[in-house]
Amino acid sequence: MRFVFKTDYAQDIRLAKHGGHVFWYSLLMVFLLAAPWLIAEYWLAQLTFILIYAIAGLGLMLLAGFTGQFSIGHAAFLGVGAYTQAVFTNMGFPFPFALAMAGMLSAAVGVVVGLPALRVKGIYLGIATIAFAFIVEEVFARWESVTGGNSGIHIKAPNLFGWELSSGEEFYFLCLVITVTVTLGILNLLRSSTGRAFVAIRDSEISAQSMGIHLARYKTLSFAISAALAGIAGALYAHKLQFISPDQFNIIQSIDLLLMVVIGGLGSVHGAFLGAIFLIAMPQLIAMTKDYLPAVIGQAPGLQSLVYGAVLIGFVLGEPLGLYGRWFKIRTYLQTFPFYRKGMFKRQKTFQKSDRLK
Amino acid sequence: MQFLQLVISGIAQGCIYGLIALGFVLIYKATETVSFVQGELMMLGAFGGLACMTMLNFPFWLSVICAISAMAVFGVLLERLIIRPILGQPAFSIVMLTIGIGYVARGLITMIPGIGTETHTLPVPYKDEIWKVGTLVLNVEQMVVIAATSVLCGLLFAMFKYSKMGIAMQASSQNQLAAYYMGIPVKRINGLVWGLASAVAAIAGLLLAPITFVHANMGFIGLKAFPAAVVGGFGSLPGAIVGGLIIGIVESLAGFYAPDGIKDIAAYVVVLIMLMVKPNGLFGEKLRKKV
Numbered sequence: 001m002r003f004v005f006k007t008d009y010a011q012d013i014r015l016a017k018h019g020g021h022v023f024w025y026s027l028l029m030v031f032l033l034a035a036p037w038l039i040a041e042y043w044l045a046q047l048t049f050i051l052i053y054a055i056a057g058l059g060l061m062l063l064a065g066f067t068g069q070f071s072i073g074h075a076a077f078l079g080v081g082a083y084t085q086a087v088f089t090n091m092g093f094p095f096p097f098a099l100a101m102a103g104m105l106s107a108a109v110g111v112v113v114g115l116p117a118l119r120v121k122g123i124y125l126g127i128a129t130i131a132f133a134f135i136v137e138e139v140f141a142r143w144e145s146v147t148g149g150n151s152g153i154h155i156k157a158p159n160l161f162g163w164e165l166s167s168g169e170e171f172y173f174l175c176l177v178i179t180v181t182v183t184l185g186i187l188n189l190l191r192s193s194t195g196r197a198f199v200a201i202r203d204s205e206i207s208a209q210s211m212g213i214h215l216a217r218y219k220t221l222s223f224a225i226s227a228a229l230a231g232i233a234g235a236l237y238a239h240k241l242q243f244i245s246p247d248q249f250n251i252i253q254s255i256d257l258l259l260m261v262v263i264g265g266l267g268s269v270h271g272a273f274l275g276a277i278f279l280i281a282m283p284q285l286i287a288m289t290k291d292y293l294p295a296v297i298g299q300a301p302g303l304q305s306l307v308y309g310a311v312l313i314g315f316v317l318g319e320p321l322g323l324y325g326r327w328f329k330i331r332t333y334l335q336t337f338p339f340y341r342k343g344m345f346k347r348q349k350t351f352q353k354s355d356r357l358k
Numbered sequence: 359m360q361f362l363q364l365v366i367s368g369i370a371q372g373c374i375y376g377l378i379a380l381g382f383v384l385i386y387k388a389t390e391t392v393s394f395v396q397g398e399l400m401m402l403g404a405f406g407g408l409a410c411m412t413m414l415n416f417p418f419w420l421s422v423i424c425a426i427s428a429m430a431v432f433g434v435l436l437e438r439l440i441i442r443p444i445l446g447q448p449a450f451s452i453v454m455l456t457i458g459i460g461y462v463a464r465g466l467i468t469m470i471p472g473i474g475t476e477t478h479t480l481p482v483p484y485k486d487e488i489w490k491v492g493t494l495v496l497n498v499e500q501m502v503v504i505a506a507t508s509v510l511c512g513l514l515f516a517m518f519k520y521s522k523m524g525i526a527m528q529a530s531s532q533n534q535l536a537a538y539y540m541g542i543p544v545k546r547i548n549g550l551v552w553g554l555a556s557a558v559a560a561i562a563g564l565l566l567a568p569i570t571f572v573h574a575n576m577g578f579i580g581l582k583a584f585p586a587a588v589v590g591g592f593g594s595l596p597g598a599i600v601g602g603l604i605i606g607i608v609e610s611l612a613g614f615y616a617p618d619g620i621k622d623i624a625a626y627v628v629v630l631i632m633l634m635v636k637p638n639g640l641f642g643e644k645l646r647k648k649v
Binding site for chain 2: 064070116119120122123124126127128130131132134135138141142251255258259262301302303304305306307308309310311312313316317320
């Protein structure tokens, strides 16, 4: 059992709440830094994908989990980032410049998409983002002079002022640095007044507004940051795959991103990472267990979508806070060891908290 | 003439969108949840009809009745077993839940060996027939879609207007608590609404099947029914059909007069314009939340 004795207000917003945090996160960092020497190249590539998806997940988490604005078209931002990166890198610009452009262009697009969010909310916003994502996908396919159309576009290795990062290890470290920077940035943002404004908007727009939070500004800001992170993730994604085509940024990808934050756990930074691990590890796990299943089930093409769907249903029904919520309960059980009560995390039902006028 | 031809095929396509949108709106009005599974329900309905016709060798009319009633039962069960336990949770949980159900439905259908991954044609009696009216060439399949949709709309209108059940559904969708106090079994009504929405989706599937094909991914057309529902106003039943028709006609005309690629995104462009100009849709009520 652990008891954190608070003597100072600054303790409430400290990133590492106690010694355990420092120890475990340092251990994680050491593992991540040593990973290229510890694990095989294939798994390192998977780990790189986890980092990339975690960045996109952090973006969507900020929007969906902390600001409460659901975007069902986030793959569009991923695509904007990826194509911007591809175009600028192939024109010979160095990596940091191309990445900045990818992030900023995505953010600009995010602001445009965020505009309807000022007028519509809930499901209407979801539909607006879906509609937007379809339009963007079509633009990628049709604007052939820039994007190469449906045949896709190749992208050169990232170039850090003359230093080509062509090997998997070098690129892994690049992703790691960006992921850590982004994570710390998001953590800092969330404990600032801006982050608290986001959470206030999520919990109740009306009360946030009456507390003097400028809804339009903060919603647009949230969309912009979220889109910028998705754009950065898209840029790294493009470099990792070295080839992008419009169908990589379709509605399935958007739903995958959403699935990632929901299964990871809405409203927690951990959730973005846990969701990314789930999203990357699940196909591997399915591929591994395929051989042990009867051929009718194991070789069926629909197996993956069946498993994803079933896991999603399971989480929404049984554990709405996702993987992180499950971990949080286990941790609380251990920390308060003999005193854990069954009803501690009982779901509260809010019957028909209606969005409509009654 | 060409224009009229395009409009007619647009109307037929729009009827399909409208029927799927009708399912969304029914469920949204009754339970205030948004169902992303409507397209997949349509797909299941079409597969149900296919199974009845080709595997059980039922005659056409019996297959249609079987498929529709089977889907209605399926909808009721879905509501009872999966949706009801989380009623009262944030709306987004239910959206994710229905996306999950859609994934499972698609996965299960593709897992049926030999059938799931193929595309099939539904052997309807009116396949590939055409009528010539003056210079117009009318596709019977499209005419059947339009006729069936009109009949269905009439039936639904009569049901909501005159039957006890329909009025109870209206009452429950306007104010659940008040309806409950008046002795309306709101929970059972919610289940029945899901059943009704599934049956309508199955009808849409059976109507669409002769025009396109029956395959596991035909449910993605449901994503075009969202724009239809929004254009009509999300809470309005006639709006869903009108929205569907608008989307269908715009799409059909865009396919002919506009450059390549516009046809696929026409529906989304229309909905974005609609959201900017009139977020509540053509028939939606203007509502503001009170504190």
